[in-house]
Amino acid sequence: MTTIPSRIPSRRPAPVDLLVHGGDVLTVDEAGTVVPDGAVAVRDGEIVEVGPAEELRARYAAADTLDATGCLVLPGLVNAHTHLAMTLLRGRADDVTLQGFLERVLRWESELLSADNVATAIRVAIAESVRAGVTSALDMYWFHEAAERVAREAGWRLHTGPTFMDVPDAADGIAYEDRLEWARRDLAGRTRRPGTRPVLFAHSAYTLSPEQLTGIGALAREFGALLHIHAAENATEVATVEVRHGKRPVELLDSLGLLGPDLLLAHAVDLTGAEIAALARTGTSVAHCPVSNLKLGCGIAPVPRMLSAGVTVGLGTDGAVSANTLDVLRALGLAALVHKADGDPTAVGAEQAVRMATIEGARALGLGAELGSLEAGKRADLIVLDLSGPHLAPRHDLWSTLAYAARADDVRDTLVDGRVLMRDRTLTTLDEGAALGDLAALVSRSGLV
Template identity: 35%
Template sequence: MTVLDGCAVHTVDAADTSYPVGHVVVADGVITAVGPGPAPVYPDAVVVNASGCLATPGLVNTHHHLYQWATRAVSVDDGLFSWLKTLYPIWAGISSEVVGAAARAGLARLALTGCTTSTDHHYVFPASGDDVLGATILAARDVGLRFHPTRGSMDLGESSGGLPPDSVVESLDSILAAVDSAVAKWHDPSPGSLLRIAAAPCSPFSVTRELMRESAAQARQLGIRLHTHLAETLDEDEFCREQFGMTPVEYLESVDWLGPDVWLAHGVHLSDADAAVLGRAGTGVAHCPSSNARLGSGIAPVPALLGADVPVGLGVDGAASQENGGLSDELRQTVFAARLRHGMPGLTARDVLRIATMGGARCLGRADEIGSLEVGKRADVALWRVDGPFHADIVDPVDALVYASPPPLARLYVEGRPLVIEDELQTVDVEAAGRDLRHAARVLAARAAG
């Protein structure tokens, strides 16, 4: 049993309960008590003096491409389509060695920025058959995060009217077989699971209608979730209108991709009518403000999505379009982006913390297990130090977390296990992970150079 005592607590429960001074108790991977004032005395408990800290649920990252950590700061002045055309040929050279190193570094960075659950959208698979998906899963086990990787896919190459080169696409049958295999090998649907697989055809401009329909049917038969990119850029909107004669959301509906088992990446170019459709269907959106800004894609209408009861989570996206790679920075970015698009008040600090926790849990179908500090939920807890020189003058600790620089991380727990203590990752050597990443990036660049 571990007791976090004397901290401010923001639970993100349905009532948005906060305690200026409170406690959180965890045992056997589960939260057993949350409340105001000092914690009760528990014999043999490990008591952490958490005064000067803010306890929140661990942050949930709902969209990422971990392999892209090996190609940061490439094509930095291009929009999405040009950026992809530059990077696809480089990514064709990935291997399990490269992907494992990139994933370990990326997941370490996420943990050090308060993330306890992460997704990964991996959709590039080398012709060699190297197990790059398995490499990301093993990296997540090393770091210790709760992990929702997706078996992504592309089957629409340039020769058939798609964006990616033919060298990085797969056949429909091989994709469906690979999803079956990944679920059989890795997926754990049990309560408290640390690993769940989803199916994730990449985007309207890189997959066929047939793959979208077959993936939806397969996923629902297997009992797994569905993920894809949608409405990220105006180029994509134009592609859907030219190729399918409909908007991106209308296209989703035509291939049976609307439902509470689906979450989408980006959703930048969505109308109020689109938001209403997604809200009625219970389909979620992973908001990636820094990546959208870096690529010049636009600003997602997050307040409108929330108003339509769309589950909205927060995403880092790949480090090739968000070189920072951290999740806590996205809290402030989300507030600022909403206010730039919609004016004041746009979103508040508490709105954004809910997006980054319960919103993400809703997107991943885990709202009954993670995303808030409540008795019976899994013990995924972030403890932020807000009594230092750059935060202590801010009266509201949630404002300190969101508006100021990301605070030091005093503790991070996943399933009650401490992954970070005083800004130091306990599970993997961060310096070694960085060296491995630099080597992997050089290897990949050399392969691309021929």
């Protein structure tokens, strides 16, 4: 007797590590696809498939599951400019100008900083970020090796590397003339992991000479590294650079041949039309930091003009001394509001602001192919937002919900590389109580209180 084979071969479910299922999946792909009652299948830290929950439940056998029913699943937020360890000084330099702020902070840093103290502060900063749904950050600071160690232990994605700032008494004790070699050794020793790239930080055109900037740029190019720099943060900075070098910061960077797709500017508040055109022409990206810019009275970056010129704009919080928060959702909300102040309510719409906090931030870092949206082949950096709060009801438009109504404490689960770092609002890889205790002890030891 022969059996007649079924016309539809029964396929055994494919094994995956995790299935996040139920809830609406806001993919933030090019088309802005939303999958109602959707699912995301994850294997080896990578998204295998995004689709209707019913189909993915049948197609995959998951070792672990996360029920997102009644929630919104979206890409993890990307903090495109911060100084995480400055959490140590949160609330210590408020209501001052940028220049007054820098004066105070630089003095404290040279007295306070050590690898251990940076590690203590970073632990709290990562806890705050994970709670706020931030899955990666571009972090410019001293003692980046200590920061990387803590981030690795927590399973969190930190984009960092050597920083250049020619100031007396560098906080890490490395003399300026030794820094290029130190940075070269750092870059040479790195292995490329998915969702990361080498990074170099040049603090600014007012703490580095044109020759120093050129040398740092050459080193970045040699290793295919992203170069990140503060530029045109306020009018005083622009005037300082102009008096010293006869050119505004962006003009100076352009004349040195440093603009390009591997350069990311932080702030870019004080720009001329010609400078915006130069950023667009060269593919230079910008990290917009509205909270910090407003608090330091720096002004409002010309984001609508940059966007219409085609400049890639991500969102940053800046450090917790200048912005007092690492909450990217807050920056997102402000980015969607502050540009309307000139009288145009269409400036930076809700969807545009959400994209800036996700895929555009990833693109600004040169990692748009690996991060920033929920698509097969990308890293599984995603968050689950609890939509049950009254402040989120009803939901006519998910972009609007995120930009104008959602809060950091609505984030329920945070995943990086498919690993759950926060499950049901409990951190799974960081001892938050111990981290806060260590920070409090450090602050009281340091004489800051």
